[in-house]
Amino acid sequence: xxxxxxxxxxxxxxxxxxxxxxxxxxxxxxxxxxxxxxxxxxxxxxxxxxxxxxxxxxxxxxxxxxxxxxxxxxxxxxxxxxxxxxxxxxxxxxxxxxxxxxxxxxxxxxxxxxxxxxxxxxxxxxxxxxxxxxxxxxxxxxxxxxxxxxxxxxxxxxxxxxxxxxxxxxxxxxxxxxxxxxxxxxxxxxxxxxxxxxxxxxxxxxxxxxxxxxxxxxxxxxxxxxxxxxxxxxxxxxxxxxxxxxxxxxxxxxxxxxxxxxxxxxxxxxxxxxxxxxxxxxxxxxxxxxxxxxxxxxxxxxxxxxxxx
Amino acid sequence: xxxxxxxxxxxxxxxxxxxxxxxxxxxxxxxxxxxxxxxxxxxxxxxxxxxxxxxxxxxxxxxxxxxxxxxxxxxxxxxxxxxxxxxxxxxxxxxxxxxx
Amino acid sequence: xxxxxxxxxxxxxxxxxxxxxxxxxxxxxxxxxxxxxxxxxxxxxxxxxxxxxxxxxxxxxxxxxxxxxxxxxxxxxxxxxxxxxxxxxxxxxxxxxxxxxxxxxxxxxxxxxxxxxxxxxxxxxxxxxxxxxxxxxxxxxxxxxxxxxxxxxxxxxxxxxxxxxxxxxxxxxxxxxxxxxxxxxxx
Numbered sequence: 001x002x003x004x005x006x007x008x009x010x011x012x013x014x015x016x017x018x019x020x021x022x023x024x025x026x027x028x029x030x031x032x033x034x035x036x037x038x039x040x041x042x043x044x045x046x047x048x049x050x051x052x053x054x055x056x057x058x059x060x061x062x063x064x065x066x067x068x069x070x071x072x073x074x075x076x077x078x079x080x081x082x083x084x085x086x087x088x089x090x091x092x093x094x095x096x097x098x099x100x101x102x103x104x105x106x107x108x109x110x111x112x113x114x115x116x117x118x119x120x121x122x123x124x125x126x127x128x129x130x131x132x133x134x135x136x137x138x139x140x141x142x143x144x145x146x147x148x149x150x151x152x153x154x155x156x157x158x159x160x161x162x163x164x165x166x167x168x169x170x171x172x173x174x175x176x177x178x179x180x181x182x183x184x185x186x187x188x189x190x191x192x193x194x195x196x197x198x199x200x201x202x203x204x205x206x207x208x209x210x211x212x213x214x215x216x217x218x219x220x221x222x223x224x225x226x227x228x229x230x231x232x233x234x235x236x237x238x239x240x241x242x243x244x245x246x247x248x249x250x251x252x253x254x255x256x257x258x259x260x261x262x263x264x265x266x267x268x269x270x271x272x273x274x275x276x277x278x279x280x281x282x283x284x285x286x287x288x289x290x291x292x293x294x295x296x297x298x299x300x301x302x303x304x305x306x307x308x309x
Numbered sequence: 310x311x312x313x314x315x316x317x318x319x320x321x322x323x324x325x326x327x328x329x330x331x332x333x334x335x336x337x338x339x340x341x342x343x344x345x346x347x348x349x350x351x352x353x354x355x356x357x358x359x360x361x362x363x364x365x366x367x368x369x370x371x372x373x374x375x376x377x378x379x380x381x382x383x384x385x386x387x388x389x390x391x392x393x394x395x396x397x398x399x400x401x402x403x404x405x406x407x408x409x
Numbered sequence: 410x411x412x413x414x415x416x417x418x419x420x421x422x423x424x425x426x427x428x429x430x431x432x433x434x435x436x437x438x439x440x441x442x443x444x445x446x447x448x449x450x451x452x453x454x455x456x457x458x459x460x461x462x463x464x465x466x467x468x469x470x471x472x473x474x475x476x477x478x479x480x481x482x483x484x485x486x487x488x489x490x491x492x493x494x495x496x497x498x499x500x501x502x503x504x505x506x507x508x509x510x511x512x513x514x515x516x517x518x519x520x521x522x523x524x525x526x527x528x529x530x531x532x533x534x535x536x537x538x539x540x541x542x543x544x545x546x547x548x549x550x551x552x553x554x555x556x557x558x559x560x561x562x563x564x565x566x567x568x569x570x571x572x573x574x575x576x577x578x579x580x581x582x583x584x585x586x587x588x589x590x591x592x593x594x595x596x
Contacts, residue, residue, distance in 0.1 A: 069437055099535055100460045107451075107468035113475035114444065121437050121478075136479060143472070160461075160535060277593075284592030310416040310456065316518030318420040318453070322427055322446070324511035329431045332503035337481050338431070341443050344473075345427050348450050351466060352423075359457040361523065363530035365537035369546045371454075371462045372538075375469060376553045380560045382473055386480055387564035393484055394570055 011086075014095050017257075018085050021231035021264060022224060023047065028268045029227075036272060054220040062123050062213050070122020074218040076115030077225025080192075081232040083108045088235045089163045091245050091253030101162035102154050105236055106147050112192040112229075113139045116201065116210055119222060123213035131209025135201035137279035138191055141286025142198075146188025148294040152181035152301045153240045162236075166244025175241040177304075180297040182241045184290060189233030189267065193226045196271040200279060234263040315356030323349030336392065340385040347378050416456055423449035436481035444474035461535040 026047035034043025087094065087101035098104050113136060120132020154160050156178070157168035165174075175182045191198040194210070202209040214222055238244060238259045245252025247259075277285070322345060329342025351374055358367040422445065429442040447470035454463035497503070531537035542550045576586040585595060 066435060066437065069441065098460060098464075099533070100464050103461065103464045103468065107464050107471070110468055110472045110475070114441065114471055117475060117478065118437070118441070133479070136475065139475075280590050281593030284594050284596070288592070288594050288596075310413050312523055313518050314416070314420075315453075315457070317515055318424065320511050320514035320518060321424045322450070323514060324507040325424065325427045325431070327510050328503050328507035331506055332497040332500050333431065334498050335484070337477065337484055338439070341430055341439065341477070344443060344470075345430065345446065348423075348427065348447060351462075352450055352453060355454045355457045355459055355462065358459065359530070360526060362527050363458075364528045365531055365534075365541040366546060368459055368462060368534070368538045369541055369549050371459065372542070373549060373553065375462070375466060376557065379469065379473075380556060382477075383560045383564045384567075386476070387567035389480065389484055390568040 010093065010095055014085055014090075015082055017090075018081060018228055018231055018235070021235070021260065022081075022227035024261070025227045025230055025264050025268050026050075026224075028265060029271065032269065032272060050223075051220060054216055057216040057219075059218065060213055060215040062125055065124045065213075066122045068122075069118045071218065073115045073118030073120075073122055074214060074222040075225070076111060076118070077193075078221055078228050079225075080108050080111050080115065081225060081228035084229075084232040085235055087162050088232075089166060089239055089244065090256050091251060093253070094163055097161070097163060100160045102150055102160045102165070102240075105162075106150065109146065109188065109192050110143065113143075116194060119214065120201075120210040125213045127206045127208070127212040128210050128214075130206050131201045131203070131212065134203070134206075134209065134279045135194065135198075137283060138198050138201065138277075141279075141283045141290070142188050142191040145184040145286060145290040145294045146191075148291065148298055149181040149184035149188065150240065151298050152178045152294075155298065155305050156301050158305065162239045163244075166239035166246075169243040170246065173241065173243040173246075178241070178297055178301055180293050181301070182237070184294045185237060185241065186267075187290070189230065189237070190270065193229040193233065193267075195226060195230060195267065197274040197277045200276050203276070230267045231260070231264050234267060235260045237263055312356055312360035315360070316353055319349040319353035319356065321349070322346075322352060336385070336389045340382065340389075343381060343385075344378060347374060347381070350374050412456055416453060419449040419453045419456070422446070423453065437478050440474045440478035440481055443477070444471050447471070447474070458530060458534060461538060 027044055030043040030046030030050075032043075034040060034046065037043075084105055086096040087098055087104050089097075116135040117132040120128040120130075120135070123129075153165050153168075153174045156174060157165040159165060159168070187197075190196045194201050200209070202211050206212070208214075211219060211222060235256075238256050242259045242263070245254075245256045247255035250258070326342045326345030326347075326349060329345060330339050331342070333339050333342060351371060354367075354371050354374060358371070424446075426442045426445040426449065430439045430446070433439050433442060448467050451463045451465075451467035451470070454466060457463075573581060576588060577583045578587070
C-alpha cells in the first residue's frame with residue numbers, strides 16, 4: 001500500500017464534508033418534493049423529521065431473515081460513498097492519493113451490486129428480492145458504459161491518478177470534448193444511488209422493493225447512503241470531467257466544493273425530470289446504444305491523445 | 310511478510326479450493342472451488358513478483374491469471390445454464406454420462 | 410509494522426472466508442464469503458505493491474460474485490432462506506487430497522532455498538505494466554483479447570435457447586423480431 005500518511009483528522013473532515021453534502025441533497029430533495037406536491041410547508045425540514053422518525057422507529061423483523069447480510073447490505077452504500085471520496089482531491093489535499101484512483105472508483109462502484117442485492121436478499125421477502133434482481137438487471141446495462149466512460153478522461157490525461165487527470169484539464173474541461181462519456185458517467189451515478197430513472201428497484205409497484213422491509217436505523221442508513229453516493233459521484237466527477245479545482249478568484253478547494261454542489265443539485269433535480277426505466281427495456285438500450293456510443297467516444301479521445309503527443 | 314509466509318497463505322487458499330472442487334456436487338460450487346484455487350495462485354504470483362524478480366514483465370502473468378478466471382466463470386455459467394436447460398440437473402454426478 | 414499486521418489480518422480473512430464458502434448453509438453467504446476472500450487477496454496484492462492488479466482483482470471478483478449469487482439461487486433449486494445443505498461427494502478423499510496438497514506446497518514454500526531478489530521494482534509499477542503490455546508483451550494482450558471474445562460468443566451460444574430463426578422467422582424477414590421479452594430499442 002502506498003505510504004501516504006492518512007491522518008485521522010482529515011479522514012473525519014472528508015467524512016464530514018460528504019455528510020454535509022448528503023444532508024444538503026436531502027434538504028433540496030425535500031424542498032422539491034414539497035413544491036411538486038404544491039401548497040403546504042416548504043419541505044426544507046423534511047429530512048430532519050424523517051431522521052427523527054426513523055431513529056425512534058422499532059426495527060421490523062421478518063421470518064428467517066439473513067440478518068448479517070441484510071445489515072451489511074443496508075450499511076454498505078454509505079461505506080462505498082466514503083471509500084469513493086478518499087481518492088477525490090479537494091484543492092491540494094487528497095486523503096488516499098492512489099496511483100490507480102480511477103480503477104479504485106470502479107472497484108467501489110461495483111460494490112453497489114453486492115450491497116443493493118444483499119439488502120433485497122436479507123429480508124427474505126419476495127418484494128425486496130424482486131427489487132434486488134431489478135437492480136442487478138440495471139447493473140448489467142449501466143456498469144460497462146460507466147466504466148468505459150471513465151476510460152476517456154484517463155486516456156486523455158494518460159494517467160489513472162485522479163489528481164493528474166484533474167491537472168490535465170487546465171486548457172479545456174473534459175466534459176466539453178467528451179460529453180458522451182460524461183453522460184454515461186452521470187447515468188451510472190444515478191444508477192448506483194438507485195436514483196431517478198433507476199428507482200424501479202425501489203418501486204411502489206413492489207411495495208418499495210429493496211426497501212420494502214427496511215425500517216428504523218437500517219432504512220435511515222440505506223437512504224442516507226443513497227444521498228451520500230450521489231454526493232460522492234458528484235465529487236468524483238469534478239476532477240474527472242469538470243476541471244477539478246480550476247476557476248478564477250476562489251482557491252481550488254472552494255471551486256471543487258462549488259462544482260460538486262452544483263452537480264449534486266442537478267442530480268437531485270433530475271429525479272423528477274426523468275421517467276423510470278424498466279430494467280428489461282433498459283438492458284437493450286445500455287448494450288445497443290449506450291455502450292457503442294461510449295466506445296466511439298473512447299476511440300475519438302484515444303485518437304486525439306495520440307495525435308497530441 | 311516474507312516470501313515464505315505469502316506462499317503459505319497461497320497454499321492454504323489453494324488447498325481449501327481443491328477440497329471444494331473435489332468434494333462439491335453442484336456445478337456452481339465446483340466453480341467456486343476452482344476460483345479459490347486461482348485466488349491462491351494470484352497471491353503466490355504476486356509474492357514471487359515482489360520478492361524474487363520485481364521487473365515489469367512479471368505482472369503480466371497476474372493479468373493472465375485474472376483473464377483465465379473470467380473465462381472459467383463465463384464458460385462455467387454457460388455450461389451450467391445449458392445443462393440445466395437440457396437435463397434439468399445441477400449436479401456433476403448426474404451429468405456424468407453422455408446420454409441426452 | 411502496520412504492513413505486517415495488515416498482511417496477517419488479510420491472510421486470516423482470506424483463508425477463513427475461503428473455507429466458509431464450503432461450510433456456511435446459505436448460497437448467498439457462500440458467494441459473498443468468496444467475494445470477501447477475493448477482497449482480502451486484492452488488498453494483499455496492494456501490500457505487495459501491485460496497485461493495479463490488486464484493485465482490478467477486487468473490482469472483477471465482487472462483480473463476479475454478485476452474478477454468482479444469482480446463479481446459485483437460480484440453479485440450486487431450494488428455498489433461498491437459510492437452509493442446511495450438504496451436497497458433497499467423497500468428502501474424505503477430498504479432505505485428504507486437500508491436506509496433502511497443503512502439506513506438499515507448504516513444505517515447498519518453507520524448505521526450498523529461494524534465490525535472492527533480482528532487479529529492483531520500477532518506479533511506476535502501473536506505468537511499467539502498461540508499457541510492457543503495449544510493447545514487448547503485446548502478444549499476451551492480443552491472445553487474451555481473442556480468447557475473451559471467443560468466450561463471449563461461445564458462452565452466448567451455449568446459454569441461449571433461441572436462435573435467430575426463432576426471433577426472425579424461417580426466412581429471417583420478420584420485423585420486429587418475436588422476442589419473449591421486448592427490448593427498449595424496438596428491434
